[in-house]
Amino acid sequence: MLCGLASVLRYGNSPAMTKGVGSIGAAAASAAAGGQLPLFLISFRYRNELAPLIERTGRRVIAARRAEAAGRRFIASGATIAVIDARDAEEEAVAACAAMAAAVGSTGSALLVIVDDIASLDRYLAAGATHYLAASFGEEEMRIALAFADRHAERLAGGGRAASVRAALRLSESEAWIWKPGDRMVTLSAALADRIGVATETVPMSMLFRLMDRESRRLAREAIDRLLSTGRSTAFAHRSRALGDRLAHHISYDEERHAVVAWVEVDRRDGEPAGDDGDALTGLPAVDRIRQWVERRLADDQLAEPRCILLMLGIMRFGLVNAAFGRPTGDAVLQGVARRIERVIDRIGLDQTMIARTAGSEFTIALGAPVTADTAELIANRLVESVAWPFVSGDSLIPLSCRVGIAAIDGDARRDAGTLFQRAAAALAAAKHGDTGLVRALDADSEAEAHRRNQLEIDLRRALDHDQIDILFQPQVDIRSGQIMGVEALARWRHPQLGELGAVPLFATAARSDFVVQLSTYVQQRALEVAASWPAHMGNLRLSVNVTAADIAQPNFVDDFLGRVDKAGFPRDRLTVEVTESGLIADLAGAAGLLSQLRGAGLRVAIDDFGTGYSSLAYLKALPLDYLKIDKTLAEDITGSTRDRIVVRGVIEMARSLGLAVITEGVETKAQLSLLAREGCNYYQGYLCSPPIDSGTLEAMVVDQAMSSVD
Structure with missing residues (x-):
């Protein structure tokens, strides 16, 4: 067992060696192989006799005589086996089984009940027990019964390896310590060191005693x-002087290492009596309880303002953890997140707090008065740091990131829990989708803006079905001849309340709601269909459509894109693909291969918005291009700024040396056009020729231009 504890006690920022404990790698490997987790025992009459017997089978035991908050305590222990001793306590044992059933089921664990009379087995089975052992058993019978329970938990975890990975992860999040008698120093687990606020995991034994x-x-x-005198496991408990929690130390002696090993059980304080109706996976209070807790504080006129502040924490892309490591490991990670949140809150030392898991990978932390906005922001940032520390899963590390939304009820706002929870959810959404940091606080005004943005995301998904996205075309003009040589297809959103919205807010809204690919596909398809229907006298116009980094990342991108082109009936040799979102293509080599396939199929490729992203030069080096499009921000002041003119000249010369044609965007004046012509630019687009226009207006413009050239 000490090997498992060593991995817990030794893992952390510093690889400090502890006398007699051994190397961290070997300890972690041994713990993972053996699945060395504590066993959770409730024995109403015979704890002192039963716990040593179980330990003789090679188990460490967290033992109790009472069943209060048993489900929550079982989850917090990290155990995968619970034993309930029903001898001479049938009614208490049945009630304990029922109280623990949800926690045992949600964690994929085993619940072994020791019975006096097998005639009562139906009651225990109905209450949630998975295994039983009849009275008058010995050490060998107990060992075999526990082995069956181990096998049950292993199967539920998905096999031996998955169970070992889950065990190692739970061990790494356990609060424990180890001490060799005679030594001045004691080694703490990373979790326990974090709880008591020390930077190192090897501390003087006196530091532990100062908590009491x-x-x-x-x-x-x-x-x-x-x-030390009897060799029999025991326990002691105390209230933490610094933290306020009640800590129970379950201690035993490891003969092989000649060391005292302790598992620390924390009696959480939520400002409310603990119940067994909480979240069956993490052991945290139920959603209803935290809402009631918040509601009572908001209604208490005796409390200082703010009466309650809500923090909502969301794990980013947690589905990837389940996909990579399996659901049991993902569940164990969520349990670890819950324990880390508890430790952060405990260290702050607020008297009135409550924590709950309010969604799959979302947690809510309620802070009662007296509390300040600065304290809430401090806690939020500490939560972000705590969650970001990688979780240990076998030989792998699982890195997580999270976002936190903060909300309070203003003095003149509607005082109800629903409003506060809505505001916190809006703050979390803003933190997830914004670019202003990992923590976001919302007041009433910013909440309204967040709701407006959220509503836009909802409206966008309806817009495609209601045909509210129009395709406009902006002419691209040959500077030497003045003739329209092509057009860029642009999207416009006819919002029923907000009016016309351009491509920038449209795609920004799509990006926030992970809807970019669907929107981009729609715009491409509609543009191709419209252009394919142009009359013969527009048959020489090139069409440019935008392709995003998200498009390129899709499986079968090239085949799907070419399929859309051919289905629409637009000639491949008149189509240009403009690669947008500079700086977002992480795999330039892979993107270059895909774009090369498009060029090989007859299309041309342009790099859009050149000059706006730090990756632009890397694009020129890596991507197969035909055109370079200078962003309008580079060209808008070339007539008034010598520096800007020199930059544009350098870009044009660089493009020419690479054999690329140059298109400048945002040209609005004849002076700009004249200067670009002198510098060698090939084409331009902008309001000097035309704003984005519909297909009918474009056709009339092409006809007028043709007639003017004849005259």
Whole structure:
């Protein structure tokens, strides 16, 4: 068992060696192989006799005589086996089984009940027990019964390897310590070090005792002396002077390492009596309880303002963890997140707090008065740091990131929990989709803006079905001849309330709601269909359509895109693909291969918005291009700024040396056009010729231009 504890105790920022404990790698490997987690025991009458017997089978035990908050305590222990001793306590045992059933089921664990009379087995089975052992058993019978329970939990985890990975992860998040008698120093697990606020995991034994009052120190010394003299496991408990929590230390002696090993059980304080109706996976209070808790504080006129502040924490892209490591490991990670949140909140030392899991990978933390906005922001940032520390899963590390939304009820706002939770959810959404940091606080005004943005995301998904996205075309003009040589297809959103919205807010809204590919596909398809219907006298116009980095990342991108082109009936040799979202293509080599396939199919390729992203030069080096499009921000002041003119001249010369034609966007004046012509630019687009226009207006413009050239 100490090998497993060593991995817990040794993992952290510093690889400090502890005398007699051994290397962290070997300890972690041994723990993963053996699945060395504690066993959770409730024995109403025979704890002192039963716990040592179980330990002789090679198990460490967290033992209790009472069943209060048993489900929550079982989850917090990290155990995968719970044993309930029903001897001479049938009614209490049945109630304990029922209280623990949800926690046992949600964590993929086993619940073994020890019975006096097998005639009562139906009651225990109905209450949630998975295994039983009849009274008058010995050590060997207990060992075999626990082995069956192990196999049950292993199967539920998805096999031996998955179970070992889950065990290692739970061990790495456990609060524990190990001490060799005679040594001045004690080694803490990373989680316990974090709880008591020390930077190193090897500390003087006196530091642990400073957490206790004088009477608790006496009880702790007596418990350790009793363990060393008898060899029998025992426990002591105390209230943490610094943190306020009640900590129970379940101690045993490891003969192989000649060391005292302790598992620390934390009695959480939520400002409310603990119940067994909480979240069956994490052991946190239920959603209804935290809403009631918040509602009572908002209604209490005796409290200082703000009466309650809500933090909503969301794990980013948590589905990838389940996909990569399996659901059981993902569940264990969520349990670890819950424990880390608890430790952060405990260290702040607020008297009135409650934590709940309010969605799959979302947690809500309620802070009661007295609390300040600065304290809430401090807690939020500490939560982000805590969650970001990688979780240990076998030989792998699981990195996570999270976002936190903060919300409070203003003095003149509607005082109800629903409003506060809505505001916190809006703050979390803003933190997830914004670019202003990992933590976002919302007041009433910013909440309204967040709701407006969220509503836009909803409206966008309806817009495609209601044919509210129009395709406009902006002419691209040959600077030498003045003739329209092609057009760029652009999207416009006819929003029923907000009016016409351009491509920038349209695609920004799509990006926030992970809808870019669907929108881009729609725009491409509609543009191709419209252009394919142009009359013969427009048959020489090239069509440019935008392709995003998200498009390129799709499986079968080239085949799907060419399929749309051919289905629409637009000639491939008149189509240009403009690669947008500079800086977002992470795999330039892969993108270059895909764009080369498009060129090989007869299309041309342009790099759009050149000059706006740090990756632009890398694009020129890596991507197969035909055109370079200078962004309008580079060209807008070339007539007034010598510096800008020099930059544009350099870009044009660089493009020419690479054999690329140059298109400048945003040309609005004849002076700009004249200067671009002198510098060697090939084409331009902008309001000097025309704003984006519909297909009918474009056709009339082409006809007028043709007639003017004849005249």
